[in-house]
Amino acid sequence: MDILRERDVEFDVITYLETPLDEDTLREIADKVxxxxxxxxxxxxxxxxxxxxxxxxxxVDAVVKLLIEHPRLMQRPIAVRGERAVVGRPxxxxxxxx
Numbered sequence: 001m002d003i004l005r006e007r008d009v010e011f012d013v014i015t016y017l018e019t020p021l022d023e024d025t026l027r028e029i030a031d032k033v034x035x036x037x038x039x040x041x042x043x044x045x046x047x048x049x050x051x052x053x054x055x056x057x058x059x060v061d062a063v064v065k066l067l068i069e070h071p072r073l074m075q076r077p078i079a080v081r082g083e084r085a086v087v088g089r090p091x092x093x094x095x096x097x098x
Contacts, residue, residue: 003094020071026064032085037063042073
């Protein structure tokens with residue numbers, strides 16, 4: 001967000017843990033990002049604690065279902081601009097959209 005502020009770019013922040021994303025929105029994001037669907041999933045401690053296997057979450061359908069059930073596992077931040085989106089890690093990736 002600092003990059004956007006520095007460049008005086010208007011943006012909206014979606015607090016998806018408070019207002020979960022629906023299936024259509026998740027599919028739209030998956031279609032726009034420059035990574036595989038699997039890369040939208042954080043393989044962190046929460047993922048491991050749930051006993052999940054990354055090999056089961058490589059398709060859009062599987063990833064969308066997982067993120068609806070466990071929104072905390074979504075990579076963040078995700079920046080969307082028009083028909084393109086990027087996972088904002090590292091933050092310099094956001095510059096690709098500007």
